Amino acid sequence: MKEKIAGTGLKVTHQRMVIYDAVLQMNFHPTVEQIYEDIQGENPSISLGTVYKTLETFVEYGLIDRVFTEEGVRRYDPNLEHHGHIYCTNTREIVDYYSEELNEIITGFFKKRKVNNLKIKNITLQINGDKIDPDKDITIK
Ligand SMILES: [Zn+2]
Structure with a gap:
């Protein structure tokens, strides 16, 4: 530390x-x-x-x-470590989301379509939503 x-x-x-x-x-x-x-x-x-x-x-x-x-x-x-977040507006919990596949898709997308006049430092994905069943965890396959 x-x-x-x-x-x-x-x-x-x-x-x-x-x-x-x-x-x-x-x-x-x-x-x-x-x-x-x-x-x-x-x-x-x-x-x-x-x-x-x-x-x-x-x-x-x-x-x-x-x-x-x-x-x-x-x-x-x-x-x-590079990861995305899923945020529940009901319970205020943040769940980490790791996907090499998604990172490649996003990076590939912005490589093909140049963003003019911007040097991209990082791209983070945050999914916001409401938890449907409060007793169950938020999971993603
Ligand atoms: Zn995190």
């Missing part, structure tokens, strides 16, 4: 370690508030504003990713 933070060129501080560890432990794409609540008990001196600023710094330095829900809520994702 220390090495990962240091590897980005950021200074390793206790605060950064605590916040990064919390994001890694919470594998459900947590919000700033959820991370803040999680670390509050043992780290009451770290403010919500600090958690927010630290997470945004981590995104800027490529340590974690940021995901926006349909409602515009920021969520954080420590999984840097």
